Amino acid sequence: MARAYDDDLRRKIFEAHGKGLGSFRKLALVFGVSLGYVEKIFRQLRATGQQERVRYRPGRKSRLTPEISAKLVALVEASPDLTIAELQERLTAETGVKASWSLVRRWVIQLGLRLKKSRSMPLSATQKPTRRGGKSSWNASGRSLPKS
Numbered sequence: 323m324a325r326a327y328d329d330d331l332r333r334k335i336f337e338a339h340g341k342g343l344g345s346f347r348k349l350a351l352v353f354g355v356s357l358g359y360v361e362k363i364f365r366q367l368r369a370t371g372q373q374e375r376v377r378y379r380p381g382r383k384s385r386l387t388p389e390i391s392a393k394l395v396a397l398v399e400a401s402p403d404l405t406i407a408e409l410q411e412r413l414t415a416e417t418g419v420k421a422s423w424s425l426v427r428r429w430v431i432q433l434g435l436r437l438k439k440s441r442s443m444p445l446s447a448t449q450k451p452t453r454r455g456g457k458s459s460w461n462a463s464g465r466s467l468p469k470s
Contacts, residue, residue, distance in 0.1 A: 327355065329374045332363050336373055339364075385419065386429050393417055394426075398435045405437070406430065 335349055343349070346364070350357045366376060390413070397404065397412055404412070410426045413419060421429070430437065 326375060327359070331355070332373055332375065335360060335363065336367070385421070385425075386432070390417060390419055391429070391433055394429060394433060395435065398430070398437065402437060409437075 331353065335353055335355075338344070338349055338352070339346075344352070346360045347357055350360045353360075367373060370376060393416060394409070394413065397409060397416075406423055406427045409430070410421060410423055413421065413426065
């Protein structure tokens, strides 16, 4: 794959054109680039207003804007014992942004936030098996009984 030209070359071409050193065709010959490249960089300059190369980032743009990330941080700081689902509901209610559970979780991880487990929650209704309280699974048969 071909490497992109440096931004330094772009600036030199823009400076030379600004000094009136020639047409696009002449600039292309002087700097050793194609006429199409010179036309492209001037077209990009008119469209974006910047001389530097427009960076290519494939894929979808993130929906995590600075406003949403600030709101997410505020929600977690206010209630660190929220679950991802509760965080998702509050984010939708307060910002209007609908995001899936996995996306909210990814945002929490990306922002470096940690959700704490609440120690004030009631204990689970399911009891842990204990050594003494549980029923034994050992069945005594006639052969395995100790002889008296």
